[in-house]
Amino acid sequence: MPPVFALVDCNNFYASCERVFTPRLEGQPIVVLSNNDGCVVARSNEAKALGIGMGVPEFQIRPLLRAHRVRVFSSNYRLYGDMSQRVMETLEQFCPDLEVYSIDEAFLSLGGFAQRNLTEYGRQIRRTVKQWTGLPVSVGTAETKTLAKIANRIAKRTPDIEGVCDLLACPDRDTLLSRVAVEDVWGIGRNHARVLNQHGITTALQLRGVDDQWIRRRMGIVGLRLVMELRGISCLDLEQCPAPKQSLTCSRAFGTLISTLTEMEEAVSVYTSRVAEKLRREQLAAMGLTVCLTTNEFKEGPQYSNALTLNLPIATDSTTDLIRSALQGIRAIYRDGYRYKKAGVMLTDLVPSSQRQADLFDYRDREKSKRLMSALDSINDRWGAGSLQYASSGISNALKTQFHRRSPAYTTDWDALPIVSA
DNA sequence: TCTGGGGTCCTAGGACCC
């Protein structure tokens, strides 16, 4: 049975999530900003039409935002995460073979649905997701994941096909591929696009026709696989059970610059607590910990950035242990005389927490630590992140990430339920 | 004044071993 993939992708996901709970914003330009209200991370179609680019710093487009009365939101990841889960649960009803590829997209394996009219099936998916979650999605189908991505892109950009494109049923595939720029192909980033353009390859159609040896030399095995996928030979399978995580990170830019070790220690302590929570949620323990810090690269003045990796004596998921190591690390690389913009903590060499190796010299009471951590997690889960925290995390507000324009947690907080009035 | 955060995979080169 030849493979058939569908890619279902939410349109302008974060912006659409905001709109679901504020329907009068339908037709209005919306943007959603990153942490600290720094950059644009999502745009409604109306905002895109104003020429607002992805990743643009907010302060650069402030006059434009004001002139066109663009609605601006800080990012609200709890809301988006919850909405994402609802979309995925809806998709599962249509096809149990589903790979959640990112927060706003999923691949479905429709090999067994080949006799069906896939365009019609896609429309049904689209209608149902819209009805059950309020979110608009686009559907692209083809015989490989890479082509399904392209089909989805076509579905989004062609107004008269109602958000669904089945490339298998398109008689003029070559024409369609000739209209897709090579940098818009999944897996082609800025650098590869530049090299390909230099060799006269500017469209997906041209990329499909390149010489195997040439692409292997230029872009390695990844490039060759990509070209095969464009030719309709499936090389990327559906990955239903996500591979266990290899690393977990918490890093943030500060609300304001930091220039004391005490503040830096507080920040690192907070970030370590966050990443330790993630670690326990994944039921993993870490054997490696990396701390890093950096000054503001966009600013004049002395620059410094550094990172240090520590090997932990035993695999651990205890916030206490991890903070101790992280502080040791940050003290080693901290230098006076700089104004720091950002710091981060990464956990590596992750192992399942159930099969942690016991250490001969590990005399601490593991059970006690486990009970402490689960108490900590349930309190913070119930009362909000950071309700209970370590003294080393301090109480200073300077470090707080800023979200001046955040929408309520409509779906995950009883106090923030939207109010319907007659 | 103001520029995000969190991941994965591949490759080349060096160290080391037999």
Next chain:
DNA sequence: TCTGGGGTCCTAGGACCC
């Protein structure tokens, strides 16, 4: 004093994704 080839593992850096 001369001299080979192959394998594995690790790391850093580059490229990509959302």
